[in-house]
Structures are given as C-alpha cells and as structure tokens.
Amino acid sequence: MYFKKILLAIVLLGLVVAAYFAYFVYNAMLKPNTAFNNERAYIYIPTNSTYDDVREQLKPxxxxxxxxxxxxxxxxxxNNVKAGRYIIKKGMSNNDIINSIRSKNIPIKVSFNNQETIEKLAGRVSSQIEADSLSLVQAMFDESFLTKNKFNKATAxxxxxxxxxxxxxxTSAEQFRDRMLKEYKHFWNDERIKKAEAIGLNPSQVITLASIVHEESKQSDEQPRIAGVYINRLKVGMPLQADPTIKFAAYQLPKYKNTVIRRVLNVHKEIDSPYNTYKHAGLPPGLITMPDVSAIDAVLNYEKHSYYYFAADATKLGYHKxxxxxxxxxxxxxxxxxxxxxEGINK
Known part of the structure; x- marks a missing residue:
C-alpha cells in the first residue's frame, strides 16, 4: 500500500513537471509574442553586434x-548573432522569431542614378546599406583596384x-564595389563591345561621351541625334565644344562652388581645364556625371546624319534645333x- 502511494506521488510529480514543461514550451516557443500592430516589423543587425544589441531592438x-x-x-x-536585415511578422512566436533572425537575411533593392560624383554616389548607397559613405569612397577610389581593372579617378x-x-x-563597401564591377562587365556584353569598337571607342570613352549627351538632353528620343553630332565632330577632329563640360570645369574652381551656371559665357570658355572642350579637341579625361543607360545606348546606336551643330530650342524646351x-x-x-x-537669365 505504501509502495502504491509512493508510485502515485511520483506519477503525479511527473505530471506536474510535464505540465510545467508543456507550459514553458508553449510560452517560450509557441505562444505569439509580438507587441506591434503592423503586419510586420524589420530589425537591422549591424556587423559584430552582440545579443544585447539585438535584444535592445527587440524589446519594444x-x-x-x-x-x-x-x-x-x-x-x-x-552566441550566434548574424548581421543582416530581418523580418518579424505580427503574431510570431519566439521560436519563429529566432528562426527568422538566425538564418533569413532578407535582401533589399539598392537603387541609384544621376549621381554626379563618387562622393554623391557613396552617400546615396550608404543610405541603403550598412556600409558608410567614407568606407565606400575609399573602396571606390582604391588605387590598386582601379589600376587592376583599367580605371582611374576620372573614370571610376x-x-x-x-x-x-x-x-x-x-554588404560591406568592398563587397558593393566588387559586385558593381561584375554588373559593369555584364552590362558590357559582346554586342555593346562590338558597337563601341565600331565607332573607335572603348567602354570608358563611350560612358564619358554618354555623360555629355545626358547633360545636353534628358530626352531619350533625341539623345541618339545629339550623340551623332559629337561622333561627327570626333571623326573630323573638330572640338566637341560641349557646354556641359565647361560647367563641369567651372564647378571644380572655388569661384564657382555652390553656384549654378545657367548660361555659358565667353569667360567660362576661357577656363584652363582638360575638361574645356572648347580649348581641347577629343574627349575629356573622364565622365562629367553618371549617364542614364539610355544615353550610353544612344552613343552606341547614334543617329547617322550630317549635323555638326545643335542649339537649344526656345519653342520646344528640352529639345534642340x-x-x-x-x-x-x-x-x-x-x-x-x-x-x-x-527670361532674365544672364549667367
């Protein structure tokens, strides 16, 4: 009889322990534990973060x-925190959340266009990934990287x-830069390379000319005709005489910092700079801005014609005669x- 009571006590104790364990499992693993009302929330875990860093983000x-x-x-x-961007959905349990932030790093879309300089591009990209703008600039201007891949600071x-x-x-600054090199090589496929060779230009030169075309006109239907004008000039050794290059040269000088040149004057054409295409024939040393893909393809598929000149059209703003x-x-x-x-535009 005494033995039966002991056995019963052990069974009851086992049931209590099992019930407690089940309660713990439910609360710790399976019970919804989110406190926000939106359908989802994101946490960003920086490189080298500790669990305490993650915990501070999770608390609210x-x-x-x-x-x-x-x-x-x-x-x-x-002891196994991993950097990245992770999603937490409303109603997730602790187990779901841990599984998510342990292994489900979610990619993001990084977008950029029309950046005038490496520094501005770095600023744009750093607002979208973990790498800061300084590390991006350093990686993008790394001399060994540029030399190895046939770039320089003017063409980077x-x-x-x-x-x-x-x-x-x-993504780190170096990882971003290296990935963009792969995208660059992918963009310059055999078809584009052959078109560049047919007009006597390499990819960097095409992009340099495209940057001028882009600054002359944002109209994709007009860009091939403008590109054709510049190709015609290059073929006969005529200076490009491109006003956007004059503006670019001027903006490198302290005198023109934080100014906007709306009208190119003779004084601007006298600026001593390799980017002054009134003084120097051929292409400038590098691009003057980041051109759209439409401008790059406009150069590669330039319109064949007999025009050597163009001027802005006052009757159809944005286009040229x-x-x-x-x-x-x-x-x-x-x-x-x-x-x-x-219009009172004198400078």
Whole structure:
C-alpha cells in the first residue's frame, strides 16, 4: 500500500513537471509574442553586434522579452548573432522569431542614378546599406583596384551602371564595389563591345561621351541625334565644344562652388581645364556625371546624319534645333540667346 502511494506521488510529480514543461514550451516557443500592430516589423543587425544589441531592438517589439531570452539561450542564439536585415511578422512566436533572425537575411533593392560624383554616389548607397559613405569612397577610389581593372579617378564613376540591384543590407563597401564591377562587365556584353569598337571607342570613352549627351538632353528620343553630332565632330577632329563640360570645369574652381551656371559665357570658355572642350579637341579625361543607360545606348546606336551643330530650342524646351552649317547654327543659337535674355537669365 505504501509502495502504491509512493508510485502515485511520483506519477503525479511527473505530471506536474510535464505540465510545467508543456507550459514553458508553449510560452517560450509557441505562444505569439509580438507587441506591434503592423503586419510586420524589420530589425537591422549591424556587423559584430552582440545579443544585447539585438535584444535592445527587440524589446519594444515583444510582449515578453524575458521569455524570449530563455529560448534564445536554450537555442544558443545568444552566441550566434548574424548581421543582416530581418523580418518579424505580427503574431510570431519566439521560436519563429529566432528562426527568422538566425538564418533569413532578407535582401533589399539598392537603387541609384544621376549621381554626379563618387562622393554623391557613396552617400546615396550608404543610405541603403550598412556600409558608410567614407568606407565606400575609399573602396571606390582604391588605387590598386582601379589600376587592376583599367580605371582611374576620372573614370571610376563610369563603373557604376545606374539601376536597381539586390543586395543584403549588411554588404560591406568592398563587397558593393566588387559586385558593381561584375554588373559593369555584364552590362558590357559582346554586342555593346562590338558597337563601341565600331565607332573607335572603348567602354570608358563611350560612358564619358554618354555623360555629355545626358547633360545636353534628358530626352531619350533625341539623345541618339545629339550623340551623332559629337561622333561627327570626333571623326573630323573638330572640338566637341560641349557646354556641359565647361560647367563641369567651372564647378571644380572655388569661384564657382555652390553656384549654378545657367548660361555659358565667353569667360567660362576661357577656363584652363582638360575638361574645356572648347580649348581641347577629343574627349575629356573622364565622365562629367553618371549617364542614364539610355544615353550610353544612344552613343552606341547614334543617329547617322550630317549635323555638326545643335542649339537649344526656345519653342520646344528640352529639345534642340540641329544644323549642318555654322551659319544656320548661329541663327538657331541667337534665337535661344534672345529667349534667355527675355527670361532674365544672364549667367
């Protein structure tokens, strides 16, 4: 009889322990533990973060952080924190959350276009991934990298083809740069390379010319015609005389910092710079801005014609009038100059 009571007590104790364990498992692993009302929340775990860093981000998102701690320790997550961008969905249990932030790093779309300099590109990219702008600039201007891949500081921006790309948030500066080199090589496929060779230019030179075309016109339907004008000039050794390069040269000087040149004057054309295409024939040393893909392809597929001149069209703003002769160009140019004067644009 006494033995039966002991056995019964052991069974009851076992049931209590089992019930407690089941209660713990339910609360620690299976019970919903989110405290936010949105359908989802994201946490960003920087490189070299500790569990305490992760915990600080999770505290406002969870109902019971202590129960989460208990399971995180049991599942050894506290010693296995991984950087990245992770999603927590409304109603997730602690087990679901740990599984998510342990192994489900979610990629993001990194987008950029029309960046005028490497520094501005770095600033744009750093707002989207973990790498800061300083580390990005250093990686992008790394001399050994540039030399190895046949770039220099003047052409480095041309390696970054504007588009949207998928990256993990915790991508480093070097990883971003190296990935963009692969995208650059992918962009310059056999077809584009052959087209560049047919007009006597390499990819960097095409992008340099495309940057000028891009600054002259944002109209994709007009860009091939403008590219054709510049190709015609290059073929006969005529200076490009591109106003955007004059502006670029001016903006490198302290005198023109934080100014906007809306009208290129003779004084600007006298600036001593390799980017002054009024003084120097051929292409400038590098691109003057990041061109759209449409401008790059406009150069590669330039319109074949007999125009050597163009001037902005005052009757159709954003577009240009083209001319085969200097006399006709002067007529078009004077018409646009009168328009600028009528608008009070004198510099």
């Amino acid at each position: 998102l969870l109902k019971d952080i202590d129960m989460f701690d208990a399971l995180a320790k049991r599942k050894q997550y506290v 921006l041309g390696m970054y083809i504007p588009n949207s790309y998928e990256f993990f948030w915790n 083209f001319a085969k002769t200097l006399s006709q160009h002067n007529v078009n140019a004077r018409a646009y100059q009168r328009y600028l004067s009528s």
